[in-house]
Amino acid sequence: MSLINAILEQLLNGLRTGSIYALIALGYTMVYGIAKMINFAHGDIIMVGAYTLYVCVSLLHLHPILAVVITILVCALLGVVIEKIAYKPLRQAPPLAVLITAIGVSYLLQNLALLIFKATPIPFASIIKVPSIKIGGVHVSGLTIVTLIVTTISMILLTLFINKTKAGRAMRAVSEDKGAAELMGVNVNQTISITFAVGSALAAVAGVLFIAQYETLLPTLGALPGIKAFVAAVLGGIGSIPGAMLGGLILGIIESLAKAYISTQLSDAIVFSVLVIVLLVKPSGLLGKMKIEKV
């Protein structure tokens, strides 16, 4: 295999992981944009998604497409419920209280999964069975193709939703200025609920792709991609939707190339160093908007 082909394959690996990060990062960034909070339970929605899919496919023997739809609905609903129960009562509370609550919710979800499904990893065969193809000596696995197509479609749909629909316009208005939006007759509570639903639905899609790739269910499986996606969201500029997409892809590619050509042990250090450098040069992230506080 030539060096060019090897690099192309590593780039594809990075793109695939990166697009999963990007899907998750979108949830972080949307929630931050509107509710001004970091939802640390977001990573665990991926885990809930993976387990829901497992229950639907392996235990209830539903058709995979139906199972994916149910998974997305369950996660969207869960996101809304979490917001209503855990975060809404704290809307006027200091940010730290909300942050701690989010971490609490994360632990709650993980431990519920631990209680129900036990700590032993559960093998779960991928529902995505697409043969791999070879393009000019470069081997592209079926899963990579599906992952890239699904993330691209998800991102296009999300962009259309935010820019073309009334609910999307409301979301943009609330993120711009919550008080003013409320005065203009935007239902802020409903908009926040929609945001959580959409963010969690994207996490569910990420969960389905994640479990198709790694095939092992663990109560803590959402933690690591959750943290990486959070870094991606900050890298791209938290609050910015194109930023989250870009951040996720960049993170995935840096990680993959660092592992392949520099050092496995240092790959995380390299990823975080890039984050630090970007934030030093551009504190609001790659595509983040610097807000000037008027006093």
Add this chain to the structure above:
Amino acid sequence: MKKFTKFVSAVAAVSLVAAPMAVSADEKTFLLGGSGPLTGAAASYGTSVKQGAEIAIQEINDAGGAQVGEDTYKLELAFEDDEATEDKAVQAYNTLMDKGINGFLGCTTSGSCIAVAQLSQQDGILQITPSGSAEGCIEPDNAFRICFSDPEQGVAMADYAVDTLGYKKIAVLYNVADEYSTGIYDAFTAEIEAKGAEIVDAESFNTGDVDFNSQLTSIKGTDAEAIYVPAYYQDITYITKQASELGMELPFLGSDGWDGVLKTVTDPATVEGCIFTSPFCASVDDEKVVNFVKAYQDAYGETPDQFAADAYDGVYAFKAAMEEAGSIESADMIDAMTKISVSGLTGDPITFDASGAAVKDVKFVTVKDGQYTYVE
């Protein structure tokens, strides 16, 4: 596999002592002490050792006991929980000595073994660890072991890969954060190079990693003829699946940590044809193994693992030592250890050298048609 460093556990020490068996007055009893984790994160190891030893003792007693000179001894097990921590291991050992044990089958994990070694040396008691694989476990003259040490496995696989399978270029993927994996990796690499073959690529990962695509893609870009992965079965599950996704067709070689991989892979085809070193395989068609597995399943409702088999052989080593020595004095049994030969589950025969290590053939297990079998 058996290397366990410290476990910090808030769990209170729970002492589990095997219920003393009814022994009639004129029968003599050899009290065998044992220790291992019965609670905590490594609980499955200690439980297996205890249960494997119980099966062997039951079998020996049913067959009439051990013949020591003129006397017949029945065996009895006293087993203490050491939670795989050093301080609990010392406590457990002292408790057993207070009970007046005649021999010590332990510890189950390397860290505990090393912690107890000095005490047992002072007491001069015969100690046989079923599964402590670190070098330090058998440093004292009174200590012996049943399992292979970590480096021995690496050397055995290197010899097999070069001499029998004829590979000249091998890639390695190992866990850089784990002593077990790095120990085998170092020994394997040194032996491969000594044999004149070549390690064309050595890739590493960290404990808890789930994505190995970058490392595997790098290996794919080399001209390696096989890939050696000394690691635990959960890592292997991810690695073999991702390798097949990447379209890799290199044969996999592994260490005893692979044992159990068929339970965690979603498609046995991903590990089909792999070859790994393993002291024991529960599903092989061997009369002794079949009988042991059946007795174990009847008693405990589960399939024995290598820890149970190591403990089973350990008990038979005690029996052989006391019969050879014609005495149950530890000093005599220790002298006899290098003369005995045990026909065990993990080796047939098993003998012991002066260093305390077991001398037995390394067994190679392969996955064929989705089943483990010994390589012919």
